[in-house]
Amino acid sequence: MLDVRAVVTGIGSCLPPDVVSNDDLSLVLDTTHDWIFSRTGIARRHVVRPGTSTGDLGTAAGAAALESAGRRGCDLVLLATTTPDQRCPATAPQIAARLGLAGVPAFDLAAVCSGFVYGLTVAASMIGAGTYDSVLLIGAETYSTIVDPADRGTAVLFGDGAAAVVLERGLPGTPGEVLHVELGSDGDHAGLISVPGGGSRAPHLDDDASRHFRMDGREVYVRAVAAMTRSARSVAEAVGWRPEEIDAFVGHQANARILRAVARRLGVAEERVVSQLAEVGNTAGASIPLALAWAASQGRLAKGDRVLLTAFGGGLTWGSAAMVWPGVHPVRAEGPSPG
Ligand code: COA
Numbered sequence: 001m002l003d004v005r006a007v008v009t010g011i012g013s014c015l016p017p018d019v020v021s022n023d024d025l026s027l028v029l030d031t032t033h034d035w036i037f038s039r040t041g042i043a044r045r046h047v048v049r050p051g052t053s054t055g056d057l058g059t060a061a062g063a064a065a066l067e068s069a070g071r072r073g074c075d076l077v078l079l080a081t082t083t084p085d086q087r088c089p090a091t092a093p094q095i096a097a098r099l100g101l102a103g104v105p106a107f108d109l110a111a112v113c114s115g116f117v118y119g120l121t122v123a124a125s126m127i128g129a130g131t132y133d134s135v136l137l138i139g140a141e142t143y144s145t146i147v148d149p150a151d152r153g154t155a156v157l158f159g160d161g162a163a164a165v166v167l168e169r170g171l172p173g174t175p176g177e178v179l180h181v182e183l184g185s186d187g188d189h190a191g192l193i194s195v196p197g198g199g200s201r202a203p204h205l206d207d208d209a210s211r212h213f214r215m216d217g218r219e220v221y222v223r224a225v226a227a228m229t230r231s232a233r234s235v236a237e238a239v240g241w242r243p244e245e246i247d248a249f250v251g252h253q254a255n256a257r258i259l260r261a262v263a264r265r266l267g268v269a270e271e272r273v274v275s276q277l278a279e280v281g282n283t284a285g286a287s288i289p290l291a292l293a294w295a296a297s298q299g300r301l302a303k304g305d306r307v308l309l310t311a312f313g314g315g316l317t318w319g320s321a322a323m324v325w326p327g328v329h330p331v332r333a334e335g336p337s338p339g
Contacts, residue, residue, distance in 0.1 A: 006124035006135075006178045007170035008326050010071065012064020013163040013293040014057050014333035015046040015280065022156070029152045036156045037278075041256025045159025045281035047144040048336075055085040056336035057162035058140030059098045061286075064331040065136060065164035066099070073099075074166060075132035077106035078123060080115030080139045080285040082314070083146055084108055087198065095138065112193060113252050113313025114183070115139055115285030120309075120321050121181040123167045138164040139286040146195055148212035157254070158213075159281035162336075163289030175303050176326025180238045182231055183319040189223070192216045193314030215314075224258050224312040228320075229265040232310035235320040236266070243267030247305035248295060248325070250274045252312055253287035262310065274300060284313065293330040303327035 021044045022033035036042055048057070058079055066072065077099070079092035092106035111118040116139040123135040140162030147155050170177065196202060197210025205211045228251055236246065249268045251259045256277050263273045274295045276287075283290055288309055295301045305325040312318040 003172055004128055004130060004169050005172050005174065006127040006167045007174045007176040008165050008178070008323065008328065009168045009176055010065045010069025010166035010328055011163065011289065011293045011296065012061050012068050012331040012333060013161070013290055014060035014064060014336055015161045016048045016052060016057065017335045018047050018049060019044050020047050025156055029155060031152045031156055039257070040157060041275060041277040042157065042281045043278040046161055048142050048160045052336055053085045054081050054083045054140045054142045055091045055094050057142065057160065058091065058138045058164070059095045060333035060336045061140060061162035061164040062095055062099055062136050062138050064333040065166050068328055068331040069166035071134070071166060073101050073104070074134040074136040075104060076126065076135045077101060077104060078119045078135060078137045079108045080111065080119040080137070081108055081141055082110055082112045082115065082284060083142045111313065111317045112315055113254065113284045113287065114311040114315070114317040114319050116288045117181070117309055117311045117319035117321055118183060118317065120178060121183055121319065124178040124181060127167060127169050134166065134168045136164060136166055138162060139289045141284040141286045143213065143284055146213045148208060151212070153217055154213060154215055157282050159283050161280055161283040161286045161290050163286050163293050165289055175324050176328070177324050179322040179324065180235050181319065181321045182235050184227070184231060184317070186316045189316050192220050192316065221255065221258060223316065224254065225261045227318040228262045228310045228312050231318050231320040232262065232308055233266055235322050236308055239322045241306055241308070241322065245306055246272060246308050248272055248274055248301055248307045250288055250291050250295065250307060251310045253277050253280070253291055254282045293332070296328070296330045297332065301325045
């Protein structure tokens with residue numbers, strides 16, 4: 001049987017045009033730029049205007065990724081998100097239809113901040129199994145619609161955005177190849193990151209406490225460092241990469257201190273750590289593809305580079321992937337058009 005691999009052939013991104021700086025937040029919250037920046041590395045974040053949805057951002061990023069890959073369509077559309085346009089139906093089929101791909105299978109995948117790495121695993125597995133030849137994998141989020149604007153512990157951390165990659169079948173050794181993936185979860189600690197209401201356990205969204213995202217930041221911090229280190233190390237070892245052979249370490253963009261701590265534990269030099277946090281904050285399921293698109297556009301990723309991805313998020317979930325960077329040109333969509 002032919003040895004088929006999933007290969008990244010295109011990448012695109014879309015950030016909403018409105019930017020909120022730390023100083024802007026300090027006008028409405030008991031916080032300062034210095035507190036936010038020194039604790040997280042975040043200086044500003046992009047946010048949608050009322051009426052612009054995750055699907056709007058995801059459609060624009062998906063179109064950009066298809067353009068980057070030089071394709072008009074694909075066999076499957078996957079959307080990693082925890083802020084879908086509505087609870088039912090999934091957002092991915094509407095994105096597919098808006099991209100002119102009505103008819104192809106499309107579904108949402110909810111793994112919070114690990115969503116992109118989970119999606120990469122699904123896409124690579126389906127291509128490897130021969131089920132589909134090409135997949136459009138989108139990470140898109142609008143956390144500004146679920147954070148409590150009055151909670152300084154979370155409102156300063158998150159931003160909105162979307163990015164997407166196209167994966168196609170290819171032969172082993174092709175630049176862009178996804179070499180190895182590993183995932184994990186621990187639902188015993190689901191309460192550390194949650195939106196309490198709106199599900200079957202507590203369907204009503206009639207008060208702020210049930211509607212808004214909440215997180216135990218300190219506990220999440222400790223668990224994120226431990227799980228990302230363990231998972232990323234395991235993937236690097238599985239593909240036989242020594243720390244000094246890793247050209248780019250792209251961790252979920254939650255906190256610059258988390259990224260530095262994980263890289264230090266892995267033995268990866270600080271200059272190999274990709275951090276877009278200052279510009280976009282934590283964009284959850286969109287953060288890794290956004291960081292990849294940004295790093296590529298800055299010339300920080302070259303064809304053949306060894307890239308180690310790792311993520312951690314609500315669920316709890318985590319996952320890591322090793323891939324070789326392809327010679328693709330990222331396409332940045334100007335801004336979403338409402339659906
Ligand atoms: N501005 C000013 N002070 C703030 C603040 C803000 N925006 N947010 C919290 N504080 C205060 C707290 O109230 C607390 O005050 P107290 O000591 O009087 O109680 C103090 O700062 C320290 O809070 P703490 O939560 O311990 O800070 P921290 O150093 O742990 O940093 C986070 C907080 C959220 C930045 C950090 O825990 C973090 O990044 N956690 C992981 C988040 C994450 O990764 N999430 C996504 C995973 S998917």
